Amino acid sequence: MGRRLLFTGFNAFGQHNASSTERTSGRVNALTEISLSDDSDGKIILALSWRYTAYAVGKKLWLQGLLASKPAERLEVHASEEIKALAACDAHCLVLLQSGQLYKLRAELNATLQAVKLEAPSAKRNIFGQAKEAEDISITHIACGSHINVAITAGNAVYSIPSCLHRFPQGSWRVRQLECGHEHALLLNGNGDVYSWGNGLRGQLGHESLGVEERPLLLEPLAGIKITHIAAGGWHSAAISAFGDLYVWGWNCNGQLGMRVMKPDGLLKEPTVYPLPQLQDLPACCAAVEAETDVCTPIKAYAGSRHTLIQRSCGRLWACGWCAHGQLGQQPPKLAYLDSFNAMQQLPKDCDYNVVCGPWSTLIALSE
Amino acid sequence: MVDSIEQIFKLLPRFEDIEELLQNEAEARYILKRAADYFQNSHLNGEEEEISYLVRGLVDKTWERIHSGHFSSVPVTVRKIYALACYFKIFFLLLEDPSLEQIELCGSVLDEAQLLGCTDKLYGKANELKEALMMYLDKDAIKFTRDPLPILAPVERRIADCDVPQLDAPSITEFRTKCYEKLQPTLLLNTINHWPALTKWRDLNYLLKVAGNRTVPIEIGSNYASDEWSQQLVKLRDFLYRQFGQGDGDQEIEYLAQHELFAQIPALKADICVPDYCTGTASNEADVDIKAWLGPRHTISPMHYDPKHNLLCQVFGSKSIILASCADTENLYPHESEFLNNTSQIDAAEPDFERFPLLKGVRFYKLLLQPGDCLYLPPKWWHYVRSETASFSVSFWWE
Numbered sequence: 118m119g120r121r122l123l124f125t126g127f128n129a130f131g132q133h134n135a136s137s138t139e140r141t142s143g144r145v146n147a148l149t150e151i152s153l154s155d156d157s158d159g160k161i162i163l164a165l166s167w168r169y170t171a172y173a174v175g176k177k178l179w180l181q182g183l184l185a186s187k188p189a190e191r192l193e194v195h196a197s198e199e200i201k202a203l204a205a206c207d208a209h210c211l212v213l214l215q216s217g218q219l220y221k222l223r224a225e226l227n228a229t230l231q232a233v234k235l236e237a238p239s240a241k242r243n244i245f246g247q248a249k250e251a252e253d254i255s256i257t258h259i260a261c262g263s264h265i266n267v268a269i270t271a272g273n274a275v276y277s278i279p280s281c282l283h284r285f286p287q288g289s290w291r292v293r294q295l296e297c298g299h300e301h302a303l304l305l306n307g308n309g310d311v312y313s314w315g316n317g318l319r320g321q322l323g324h325e326s327l328g329v330e331e332r333p334l335l336l337e338p339l340a341g342i343k344i345t346h347i348a349a350g351g352w353h354s355a356a357i358s359a360f361g362d363l364y365v366w367g368w369n370c371n372g373q374l375g376m377r378v379m380k381p382d383g384l385l386k387e388p389t390v391y392p393l394p395q396l397q398d399l400p401a402c403c404a405a406v407e408a409e410t411d412v413c414t415p416i417k418a419y420a421g422s423r424h425t426l427i428q429r430s431c432g433r434l435w436a437c438g439w440c441a442h443g444q445l446g447q448q449p450p451k452l453a454y455l456d457s458f459n460a461m462q463q464l465p466k467d468c469d470y471n472v473v474c475g476p477w478s479t480l481i482a483l484s485e
Numbered sequence: 486m487v488d489s490i491e492q493i494f495k496l497l498p499r500f501e502d503i504e505e506l507l508q509n510e511a512e513a514r515y516i517l518k519r520a521a522d523y524f525q526n527s528h529l530n531g532e533e534e535e536i537s538y539l540v541r542g543l544v545d546k547t548w549e550r551i552h553s554g555h556f557s558s559v560p561v562t563v564r565k566i567y568a569l570a571c572y573f574k575i576f577f578l579l580l581e582d583p584s585l586e587q588i589e590l591c592g593s594v595l596d597e598a599q600l601l602g603c604t605d606k607l608y609g610k611a612n613e614l615k616e617a618l619m620m621y622l623d624k625d626a627i628k629f630t631r632d633p634l635p636i637l638a639p640v641e642r643r644i645a646d647c648d649v650p651q652l653d654a655p656s657i658t659e660f661r662t663k664c665y666e667k668l669q670p671t672l673l674l675n676t677i678n679h680w681p682a683l684t685k686w687r688d689l690n691y692l693l694k695v696a697g698n699r700t701v702p703i704e705i706g707s708n709y710a711s712d713e714w715s716q717q718l719v720k721l722r723d724f725l726y727r728q729f730g731q732g733d734g735d736q737e738i739e740y741l742a743q744h745e746l747f748a749q750i751p752a753l754k755a756d757i758c759v760p761d762y763c764t765g766t767a768s769n770e771a772d773v774d775i776k777a778w779l780g781p782r783h784t785i786s787p788m789h790y791d792p793k794h795n796l797l798c799q800v801f802g803s804k805s806i807i808l809a810s811c812a813d814t815e816n817l818y819p820h821e822s823e824f825l826n827n828t829s830q831i832d833a834a835e836p837d838f839e840r841f842p843l844l845k846g847v848r849f850y851k852l853l854l855q856p857g858d859c860l861y862l863p864p865k866w867w868h869y870v871r872s873e874t875a876s877f878s879v880s881f882w883w884e
Binding site: 127129130143144167168183184185186187188263264299300316318326327328329351352384385386387388389390422441442476477 | 511512514515535538539542545546549550552553554555705713714715717719723727737739821822823824
């Protein structure tokens with residue numbers, strides 16, 4: 118069937134079947150191959166929350182973890198058509214179908230798929246009283262965190278489920294990526310512009326002032342720079358530009374921005390909040406140590422609650438942030454965080470992969 | 486008499502004691518049930534490693550919940566779960582390794598349980614557990630003290646200009662009519678002379694002895710509105726040694742500011758008393774917030790206002806204070822961000838009239854707060870505070 122999944126990190130509730138460990142509940146400290154409790158063929162979609170993981174293949178969806186009273190509980194449901202995307206938080210899982218319909222599944226045993234009704238947009242009429250051309254309300258992107266649930270329609274309307282927050286002009290651009298932290302959202306469009314909204318008290322919005330933004334606001338400090346990939350961590354954010362520059366902002370409490378946590382004297386901490394995007398110089402990669410320019414540019418960013426992963430053009434993954442639960446793979450015992458980017462070991466070479474971060478874990482799906 | 490750790494185990498909750506609190510919290514229910522059962526059943530079953538892992542996970546997860554959204558909107562149940570999980574974590578840490586360093590670490594976990602969590606009314610024996618645990622963890626803390634700290638010399642009283650009215654030990658009625666009702670900032674003299682704190686706290690070794698092992702929040706950098714400013718939790722002992730010990734003198738300024746130290750350390754509460762001016766005018770006597778402000782020379786609180794009545798009492802050292810009326814708010818250039826909108830962008834000590842021209846119309850009131858003095862500030866009056874020497878103040882806020 119040709120799918121291999123490597124996992125490292127928090128696995129207290131048997132949400133992953135780690136083949137190397139016998140116990141369902143225990144820390145996974147190094148990239149470990151996991152098996153699925155299902156052998157159906159097809160593309161697998163994954164979303165990790167803290168206490169369960171959601172898996173979808175075709176029309177089938179199952180949650181595995183702590184759902185009511187003990188680890189390794191399992192809830193399986195079937196959607197009416199193929200599942201396109203999942204977004205998971207501890208309370209529920211958002212399920213987007215190929216048709217653009219949205220469902221919600223509470224993370225409880227015996228829960229069922231509930232259709233999500235977005236509040237109807239006010240009817241638009243032209244000056245002659247005729248209804249304007251119907252807006253495309255099928256949903257194309259979803260994301261959620263503990264304090265935020267977002268959906269975006271094909272007509273570029275942004276919903277804080279179920280209310281409409283903002284409408285970008287329909288057809289002016291396409292949404293390229295939507296990501297949520299615990300309480301903030303980031304949107305990347307096809308023009309390379311980034312918008313952010315939600316709670317910014319820890320600098321995660323990148324708008325300099327610390328506060329709440331109710332609506333998507335263009336990230337001015339990155340305006341004019343074409344961004345190609347973004348990531349939202351719990352309270353931090355990352356963006357990669359077409360020039361191969363990496364920008365990070367938000368909370369650095371565990372080094373998740375790759376910024377130093379303690380002052381050189383080792384007694385006091387550096388300031389932990391970076392409210393503006395910081396250009397982060399990655400360490401030299403591969404053979405570039407003696408070369409003039411580093412050829413291994415960052416191409417993708419991923420983030421968990423308090424860790425960050427950067428995929429570089431050579432294929433290597435670089436990581437920083439909190440690692441106390443094994444979320445960065447093999448690290449010295451007792452090390453709580455890495456506050457600069459380090460290359461992740463153990464990753465098979467010459468292999469395409471996709472990364473999905475859980476809050477305290479990292480999952481790598483290898484394609485043969 | 487300090488109990489042995491086995492005796493303290495008995496004060497841990499049984500699952501029945503906390504079951505009600507956890508009814509809608511699946512993961513806390515699962516984890517704390519296993520932890521409580523483990524200690525009830527004389528931990529026979531060899532599950533120590535796994536349960537310890539689960540408990541640490543619960544502490545970390547609850548910490549994340551406490552740090553999401555506004556602190557004020559975090560449900561008290563979440564803060565109670567945090568405290569319970571911290572208690573269990575301490576016992577697992579002690580089982581794992583009873584070294585001095587580990588005990589030191591456990592002391593910090595206990596303080597965080599109190600500072601971030603809610604330890605109030607958790608279950609019947611919760612307070613007993615907390616006290617026994619604190620005594621147990623503090624018993625070796627004395628080994629971490631180094632050279633003695635200085636005893637600060639009493640400062641000679643200076644004759645200084647004072648732009649607000651002064652009253653010598655006014656009666657409550659006089660305070661009510663002349664200050665409180667008229668919303669008149671006033672310097673009150675000779676009203677706290679009976680506080681034991683005035684003589685005891687200058688000896689920093691006393692603070693070290695009573696409170697050295699406690700973890701307290703400190704502000705780093707001279708001024709909270711600056712970019713370089715940050716906050717963190719440290720042992721009071723380390724803060725005292727860094728800021729008042731025989732250092733090289735070029736360390737960064739740290740300020741223990743706006744902290745409810747007296748709820749945390751009852752022994753210090755016994756050295757002060759809530760002035761009758763507060764209780765006599767408060768709508769609810771129990772609602773007086775008491776905050777501690779301890780720092781070296783040159784700590785600065787930039788021009789800002791607070792929403793409540795404020796009595797700022799000086800225990801040792803002196804502070805220069807500049808005031809401005811709430812009527813001048815729009816001339817004082819408050820910051821626009823949500824966090825700092827009660828704080829002015831100006832440097833009140835050296836106002837820049839070119840950058841902030843409206844300041845020309847503002848009347849500033851200056852005074853020097855000296856040991857034994859209390860400054861009454863009505864709600865929303867702007868104040869800038871700078872310590873001229875090492876200083877300890879206690880503020881009372883009430884409505």
